[in-house]
Amino acid sequence: MENILEVHNVTKKYRSKHALRGVSFNLNAGKITGLLGSNGSGKSTLMKIIAGLTQPTSGRVSIIGGAVGIDSKAVVSFMPDKPLTESWMNVKDALKFQSDFYPDFDQTKASRMLEFMKLRAQDKVKDLSKGMNERLQLTLALSRRASLYLLDEPIGGVDPVARTKILNALVEFYEEDSTILLSTHLVSDIERIFDDVIFIKEGEIVMHTAVEDIRLRQGKSIDELFREVYAEC
Ligand SMILES: Nc1ncnc2c1ncn2[C@@H]1O[C@H](COP(=O)(O)OP(=O)(O)OP(=O)(O)O)[C@@H](O)[C@H]1O
Numbered sequence: 001m002e003n004i005l006e007v008h009n010v011t012k013k014y015r016s017k018h019a020l021r022g023v024s025f026n027l028n029a030g031k032i033t034g035l036l037g038s039n040g041s042g043k044s045t046l047m048k049i050i051a052g053l054t055q056p057t058s059g060r061v062s063i064i065g066g067a068v069g070i071d072s073k074a075v076v077s078f079m080p081d082k083p084l085t086e087s088w089m090n091v092k093d094a095l096k097f098q099s100d101f102y103p104d105f106d107q108t109k110a111s112r113m114l115e116f117m118k119l120r121a122q123d124k125v126k127d128l129s130k131g132m133n134e135r136l137q138l139t140l141a142l143s144r145r146a147s148l149y150l151l152d153e154p155i156g157g158v159d160p161v162a163r164t165k166i167l168n169a170l171v172e173f174y175e176e177d178s179t180i181l182l183s184t185h186l187v188s189d190i191e192r193i194f195d196d197v198i199f200i201k202e203g204e205i206v207m208h209t210a211v212e213d214i215r216l217r218q219g220k221s222i223d224e225l226f227r228e229v230y231a232e233c
Pocket residue numbers: 014017018019037038039040041042043044045046081185
């Protein structure tokens with residue numbers, strides 16, 4: 001199977017602090033992979049490096065065989081943990097902004113997602129609740145016809161009902177052949193959607209495996225294993 005993403009020995013230091021230490025992994029096309037780790041384990045830093053928003057201190061990332069840059073940004077859709085939209089925008093402006101910027105923006109899919117998310121075109125972004133804002137950010141990210149989606153904490157900080165809505169949207173609007181890397185520390189709510197999981201701890205990958213393997217061979221849920229691995233964090 002083709003590797004969409006290859007991460008080779010990536011290290012990131014913020015002054016003397018290591019956020020990532022020698023991180024290496026590959027992602028195949030057509031899978032949803034959970035990037036799981038407790039607060040401060042390096043998830044956002046890794047996402048930003050893959051998205052091309054920050055440089056690694058050392059190591060290399062390749063996306064569909066090419067280096068991170070203008071070409072990779074055209075095929076990677078990134079939902080950051082902090083909203084990209086401006087407060088003066090309404091929902092329609094935010095969609096227009098995204099479609100002006102990215103030629104792969106699918107207006108039909110965006111309209112379907114808005115309806116599913118119960119977002120209205122005229123709603124002001126600054127007046128949206130946190131959960132509604134996350135729905136908007138996910139709509140913006142998933143409405144692109146990208147090869148790789150990077151979703152950084154798409155369910156962080158919202159209540160369980162809102163989480164379920166966002167997860168249902170992910171399942172509903174996921175295209176079978178696309179690849180998603182989704183970071184979270186809220187494992188129990190979301191583990192049903194993962195094919196594979198990567199556990200990151202203190203900037204190092206401690207496990208990268210198929211969910212089925214954990215469930216069948218180890219007889220555990222991902223949440224149980226997560227609690228074991230991060231017990232002392
Ligand atoms: N711009 C920065 N300058 C200095 N240190 C940083 C910076 N960004 C992140 N760090 C540090 O790097 C480490 C990893 O942070 P990162 O945000 O990648 O973790 P995370 O797993 O996404 O955390 P969370 O789940 O809390 O969002 C943390 O110790 C953090 O304090």
